[in-house]
Amino acid sequence: MKFAGIDIGTTSIGLVIVSAEHGETVSVDTQPNDAVLQSARSWERIQDPERIVEIVRGLIASCARDWAEVSAIGISCQMHGMLYVDADGRSIGPLYTWQDGRGDLPQPHGEGATYAERLSQLTGYAVSSGYGLVTHHYNRLTGGVPDNAASMCTVGDYVAMKLTGATAPVMDASNAASFGLFSNGERAFDAAAIRRAGMAYSLLPRVIEAGGIAGLTSDGKRVACAIGDNQASFIGAVPQLKGTLLANIGTGSQLSLFAEQYEEIPGLETRPFPGGGFLLVGAPLSGGKSYALLAHFFRAVRGSFGDAKIDEAEMYERMNAMAEQALDGEQAQLRFGTQFYGTRQDPLVLGSVAGLSPDNFTPGHFAAGVLAGIVDELIGFAQLLPDRLLGAVTSAAGSGNGIRRNPVMQRLLRERLQLPLHLAEAKEEAAFGAAVYAAAATGAFPDLDAAMVAMKR
Incomplete structure (x- = not known):
């Protein structure tokens, strides 16, 4: 048996095909996600869902x-x-990504509160800009909801619709919770909170049971309901569900730990896990894009002096080498706060740097400082875990290109966590995790644990 996993990321889209018998990845392909739509609004982050479907179909064709x-x-x-679809299952307008900033705009007559803050006040749920229902809240109040909108969904749900020919989306709890206003206890959207916000509950997709199937392709392949990339990366990256702390660094970053029972820990999100249980998550807005910001600064400096251009791969290779040299030196290290893009709790927080001296005012120390700042902000979430959970952690795993492609980041994680760091053999962890989940969801294995053991041999 073979299972396919498709991962629809912000900047790339990947597909893997995995042999269940041997745990071997028999095919892998990744393409840039070039579906970004330009906008005159500086805070808007949108993509073309039809272009995303086109890329997915191209990936499928490439491994025929x-x-x-x-x-x-x-x-x-x-x-x-999130995106809107009509009654025939066609997308209406763009995909509003998780980076969209309309929720951080001040709401008129809201006594200075942003749209996200006002929605939290109305419902009692902590939500942030970029959450699907925060975006919808803004659109509803500003006339941005299409008249013929029949439902809303994630881009993963939309791709599942296109592969199966469905006209209405269905949603796994892992994605539904990421919209906001979701009750973990009921594993459903909170109807009362939706009403308090003045929203129409009928626009929300049906949340199906764990392990649910979205439908069949025209050639009879079963399509598992789409799951969140955070949960999929966890499945694809960790050696076992329990006792492993996962650090994921891509464009953004997350620190995640599996819990069998529902936990409520201030400062951490509790996200439903596909197949049962929960994922405790700390999710800074900082991540690989903070390091990319430093690379942009270095390029601007070179350009200011008329220096020759340097390609992206060589730029990061040089930055990593300088960072490692700085870490091995005797000079004091810089202390960067990498909240350049704010935090989910406070979008107005800014980045910072401390400890500058003539000795460490170097490109290498800046590179090392930014990498350490990304890691320190991420590891800070581990300190929020109660001792009974943190004490049960026996290993750490790393996923995402921000870790896989950066030995300095791996070194810093090992030093800060004081744990061995497992790097998954699968290079597309989220896509691999989606394939493993599909194997469990469709009954090829008794449960997710069994699928993980068999397919990671």
């Missing part, structure tokens, strides 16, 4: 020989973002 033997398909996708 192995695709014929695939029995089921799993999908993971960027969380929080």
